[in-house]
Amino acid sequence: xxxxxxxxxxxxxxxxxxxxxxxxxxxxxxxxxxxxxxxxxxxxxxxxxxxxxxxxxxxxxxxxxxxxxxxxxxxxxxxxxxxxxxxxxxxxxxxxxxxxxxxxxxxxxxxx
Amino acid sequence: xxxxxxxxxxxxxxxxxxxxxxxxxxxxxxxxxxxxxxxxxxxxxxxxxxxxxxxxxxxxxxxxxxxxxxxxxxxxxxxxxxxxxxxxxxxxxxxxxxxxxxxxxxxxxxxxxxxxxxxxxxxxxxxxxxxxxxxxxxxxxxxxxxxxxxxxxxxxxxxxxxxxxxxxxxxxxxxxxxxxxxxxxxxxxxxxxxxxxxxxxxxxxxxxxxxxxxxxxxxxxxxxxxxxxxxxxxxxxxxxxxxxxxxxxxxxxxxxxxxxxxxxxxxxxxxxxxxxxxxxxxxxxxxxxxxxxxxxxxxxxxxxxxxxxxxxxxxxxxxxxxxxxxxxxxxxxxxxxxxxxxxxxxxxxxxxxxxxxxxxxxxxxxxxxxxxxxxxxxxxxxxxxxxxxxxxxxxxxxxxxxxxxxxxxxxxxxxxxxxxxxxxxxxxxxxxxxxxxxxxxxxxxxxxxxxxxxxxxxxxxxxxxxxxxxxxxxxxxxxxxxxxxxxxxxxxxxxxxxxxxxxxxxxxxxxxxxxxxxxxxxxxxxxxxxxxxxxxxxxxxxxxxxxxxxxxxxxxxxxxxxxxxxxxxxxxxxxxxxxxxxxxxxxxxxxxxxxxxxxxxxxxxxxxxxxxxxxxxxxxxxxxxxxxxxxxxxxxxxxxxxxxxxxxxxxxxxxxxxxxxxxxxxxxxxxxxxxxxxxxxxxxxxxxxxxxxxxxxxxxxxxxxxxxxxxxxxxxxxxxxxxxxxxxxxxxxxxxxxxxxxxxxxxxxxxxxxxxxxxxxxxxxxxxxxxxxxxxxxxxxxxxxxxxxxxxxxxxxxxxxxxxxxxxxxxxxxxxxxxxxxxxxxxxxxxxxxxxxxxxxxxxxxxxxxxxxxxxxxxxxxxxxxxxxxxxxxxxx
Numbered sequence: 001x002x003x004x005x006x007x008x009x010x011x012x013x014x015x016x017x018x019x020x021x022x023x024x025x026x027x028x029x030x031x032x033x034x035x036x037x038x039x040x041x042x043x044x045x046x047x048x049x050x051x052x053x054x055x056x057x058x059x060x061x062x063x064x065x066x067x068x069x070x071x072x073x074x075x076x077x078x079x080x081x082x083x084x085x086x087x088x089x090x091x092x093x094x095x096x097x098x099x100x101x102x103x104x105x106x107x108x109x110x111x112x
Numbered sequence: 113x114x115x116x117x118x119x120x121x122x123x124x125x126x127x128x129x130x131x132x133x134x135x136x137x138x139x140x141x142x143x144x145x146x147x148x149x150x151x152x153x154x155x156x157x158x159x160x161x162x163x164x165x166x167x168x169x170x171x172x173x174x175x176x177x178x179x180x181x182x183x184x185x186x187x188x189x190x191x192x193x194x195x196x197x198x199x200x201x202x203x204x205x206x207x208x209x210x211x212x213x214x215x216x217x218x219x220x221x222x223x224x225x226x227x228x229x230x231x232x233x234x235x236x237x238x239x240x241x242x243x244x245x246x247x248x249x250x251x252x253x254x255x256x257x258x259x260x261x262x263x264x265x266x267x268x269x270x271x272x273x274x275x276x277x278x279x280x281x282x283x284x285x286x287x288x289x290x291x292x293x294x295x296x297x298x299x300x301x302x303x304x305x306x307x308x309x310x311x312x313x314x315x316x317x318x319x320x321x322x323x324x325x326x327x328x329x330x331x332x333x334x335x336x337x338x339x340x341x342x343x344x345x346x347x348x349x350x351x352x353x354x355x356x357x358x359x360x361x362x363x364x365x366x367x368x369x370x371x372x373x374x375x376x377x378x379x380x381x382x383x384x385x386x387x388x389x390x391x392x393x394x395x396x397x398x399x400x401x402x403x404x405x406x407x408x409x410x411x412x413x414x415x416x417x418x419x420x421x422x423x424x425x426x427x428x429x430x431x432x433x434x435x436x437x438x439x440x441x442x443x444x445x446x447x448x449x450x451x452x453x454x455x456x457x458x459x460x461x462x463x464x465x466x467x468x469x470x471x472x473x474x475x476x477x478x479x480x481x482x483x484x485x486x487x488x489x490x491x492x493x494x495x496x497x498x499x500x501x502x503x504x505x506x507x508x509x510x511x512x513x514x515x516x517x518x519x520x521x522x523x524x525x526x527x528x529x530x531x532x533x534x535x536x537x538x539x540x541x542x543x544x545x546x547x548x549x550x551x552x553x554x555x556x557x558x559x560x561x562x563x564x565x566x567x568x569x570x571x572x573x574x575x576x577x578x579x580x581x582x583x584x585x586x587x588x589x590x591x592x593x594x595x596x597x598x599x600x601x602x603x604x605x606x607x608x609x610x611x612x613x614x615x616x617x618x619x620x621x622x623x624x625x626x627x628x629x630x631x632x633x634x635x636x637x638x639x640x641x642x643x644x645x646x647x648x649x650x651x652x653x654x655x656x657x658x659x660x661x662x663x664x665x666x667x668x669x670x671x672x673x674x675x676x677x678x679x680x681x682x683x684x685x686x687x688x689x690x691x692x693x694x695x696x697x698x699x700x701x702x703x704x705x706x707x708x709x710x711x712x713x714x715x716x717x718x719x720x721x722x723x724x725x726x727x728x729x730x731x732x733x734x735x736x737x738x739x740x741x742x743x744x745x746x747x748x749x750x751x752x753x754x755x756x757x758x759x760x761x762x763x764x765x766x767x768x769x770x771x772x773x774x775x776x777x778x779x780x781x782x783x784x785x786x787x788x789x790x791x792x793x794x795x796x797x798x799x800x801x802x803x804x805x806x807x808x809x810x811x812x813x814x815x816x817x818x819x820x821x822x823x824x825x826x827x828x829x830x831x832x833x834x835x836x837x838x839x840x841x842x843x844x845x846x847x848x849x850x851x852x853x854x855x856x857x858x859x860x861x862x863x864x865x866x867x868x869x870x871x872x873x874x875x876x877x878x879x880x881x882x883x884x885x886x887x888x889x890x891x892x893x894x895x896x897x898x899x900x901x902x903x904x905x906x907x908x909x910x911x912x913x914x915x916x917x918x919x920x921x922x923x924x925x926x927x928x929x930x931x932x933x934x935x936x937x938x939x940x941x942x943x944x945x946x947x948x949x950x951x952x953x954x955x956x957x958x959x960x961x962x963x964x965x966x967x968x969x970x971x972x973x974x975x976x977x978x979x980x981x982x983x984x985x986x987x988x989x
Contacts, residue, residue, distance in 0.1 A: 029138060030145040033167075047169025048142065052135065073148050077141040078134075 013054050015097060018082065018090040021064060026081035028071060029055060055080060063089050143168060193505035200506060207478055208510065211471050214876070215514025215560060218467030220521025221869070223545070223553040225460045227526060228533065229453055230548055231541040236441045238371070238542050240311040245440035246410065248278070248400040248417075252433050261393045262386050265400055267424060268435070269303075274416050277308035278402040280384055283377070285642050285811070286357035287841055288343070296642060296843045297339070298377045299357070301384035307334075309403045312373070314366035316340075317351045325383035332382065333362040337370040339379040355380065358644040371542075393428060395773055401440065413437045444538040451942055452536075452862035458938070459613065459869040462606045464556070466876045468563040469603045473596050473880055475507065475568035477887045500569045507565030515557035519545065522553070535854075536861060567595070593888065600880045601924045607870070607877040608928020608961050613939055614870035615953035615960075617863040620946040624859055629852060630787040631681045631715035635672075636815060636848035637822035637829070638680050641840055643810040651768040654808040655731055658708055661836045665816055668828035673817040675710035676804055680813050681848075682855040685789045691743075691800065692762040693751055700750065702743055703789055703797050704765070706804040712784060714817050722757035722782030729803040735778040736803065737761070743798035744783045756780045763800065768808045778802065791855050793944045814842070822847050862942065874961060877924075878968035885917055885972040896976050897984030906977035913976050917969030918962075925958050932957075 020035050021027070027035070032055075033048040040046075058064045063086030069079040082090070143164045150160030201208040237245060248268060249257040260268075269278050282301040300306075307319040319334055333355050335344075344350055354361045362382060368374075404413055417435040421428075479486075486499055523545055530543055537543075648654045658676055665674035679685045685703035692699045711717075712724045720741060729736050739747075739756060747753040759780045766773050786796045804812070814833075818825045826845060833842060846854075853860075889896070896909055936948035946953065 028141070028145075030142045033142075048146070048167045049139070049169040052138065071141055071145055073141070073144045075141045075144060078138055
């Protein structure tokens, strides 16, 4: 099974994180990573560590914000949540993605 | 959004440590939670730990990743590039030295020149609110400016609503006893308001108080800082001391601050107290300066003055005479000086441009050899921006070093040139490397960076990767050769512009030097003296002195002839008067010169008709006058007097000391050949000579012709004067040659400055040409080798290289000539009897540039001819 895992498509990790935060509400890094893996039902090969640079990037863009919370291991950790700008960005990114996949799908259909 | 982004990044740089710590904490928490869940899912602690780490992925790489994003990477890059740049410069010290040297010269010369521009043109008056400072004149016609009379000055002085301060300014010289020897010092007679015009306060004590310029006031004097330092050794108790001026004791009331007044000729200032007989409207002698009240515009002042003039109506006899108010700064800088400075600044900018071109060319050539390095870096993943950044940083290091060296060069240049240049600049000019000048130097460095850094770095980083790698491996030239050739052509063109300008100026100077001064120049020495009123109270006493001193001087061994006169040739004549002719309403304005009977003989000025001034023309004898040819021509053309000798004319002549001017009827007894009284470039003025014995003066010049080297006779001359008057100091000892030199200084200095810059420019252009050709020869060694192997003779190779040099030179010459023609207007006003399109000068410029260029091309060409085909082909094969 694991042989068929694909890498996270280039540029989509941000989208996945934003979508995750949109549907699940505030959560910490581990949960975000796990949630993405769960939704992908192990079809995805995600280095959980790689979400942190993405989170920092998103925070710098102003799309997510952080606050401190307590984890299930009773440790002080950062919780991430979507900002209003982030919600807007998400809808834009989703629309872009859908357009792109629709385009590619049309080509593939025409081919067959 | 963008802003916040940038701010976030900058903040991140500051918070980097803390964020790194936070991230570390977050990662640890992540692993802990992952472990926790793995254990909950039934894994052993050991396995859970491994699983958590596996899931997380490469930890160090992740951290590096994030750091790249978060920190402002360019800062780190910049530091690395600077380090790398330094190292790369150290690897190629020849390149670095040449580049820094070129830039230091260019930037240094520009900075020094800017300091002059700044001091003379941009902030000419180092006084508070200089725009309120004005000069006041009488205007006999709207375009003429003249000094005013005492009573008119007093009328102006009453316009307190307009002028905050108003003062006269009269140069004066006085003997100051310093130990055994008496020295003559320059000073100024001024109104009590004088220092208020400049807004200058005393450093010690005070300046003049109101009323100290009124009759009966105690004699007081203000000293310049330099006089205080030199004469009184900076004595802090100076205010308790007195200064004897021409034997009269003056109380020292103040010392001026160091600065602009030190560059003035004057060393002391004392109040001008009007004598009763000076209170008239006939003697136009006062030079007036003033400071407008705050808020009063110069137009308001002019309007007020013309109202005042209208109110004075008939009091002033000349009906058309008006009053003029001009900004003080206006007459400070002559048009000629202004143009000369612009010209020199333009020339020095061109030199900087050429220096930049050379540096850019060097960098391009170096860039070509570094192609491979750049290509490898690009292949290893360096972005183009990153490569350009690296190259620019290397240029920046060079430019900064060049700039620092340039400021040092500017400092040296200013120190070396100041004594030469200051003569021509107004005394208020403050030449220094201040903040403004340093800011200019910094701007120059930035401009140089853009000019020299950008093009080579683009050129070097643009090339296609694969071709660069291949080309570099083969070592042949690419398109950068064309760019380098174009730059050299530009250099040649700019040099030609400068050489043309210099050639024209030199030709103009030569013409000026050829002008016949009309007087003997060699073996003549001159000096000045002032007869103090105390020792020579009457005209008779002065006349006795004149006779005695000339007699003694003639007895000095080595002296051929000696004489006295009011002014020296080429220095201008101070006195001007109207000659009125009986029965004619019009009058002729002439310069008036008082000379003794031996003046014409000493300077070898021939008498054309009638006679010269003779010994019999003494006080009491019938008043006589000798005129020059120019005056005679005016008399014949305007007044139909073909034979002036024998005519009687009326003229106002000054009295001796306090004796007022008087209108005298004099007879013209002779006409002499023209002497140049003013500058050599000026038209000859009509001059009337009157006997010094009949119109005695206190301020006189001694003119002595010697058999041998004139300066060698000075000790004898001094001794002779001492025998007549042991207390009379002699000032301004100069040979006639020096007087002539000085009269041409205005033309000479710009010429030599532009000439020097043109020379530097030509050498730099030649260097550029040499560099390009030398590189081409190195790069084409293979080609040359093959051609020689196929039968080309060394001569063919040489001519091939020289032809390519000549092609560049010809294109450059064409461009340069076009530029020179376009700039003729700027030069025209500085040229004397030379057309700005003078074919000889331009031909000389072209030949010079070609010769210098071909010489530079000869070295690489002869090296190319020495190429041994076997070695080259074996080496590169």
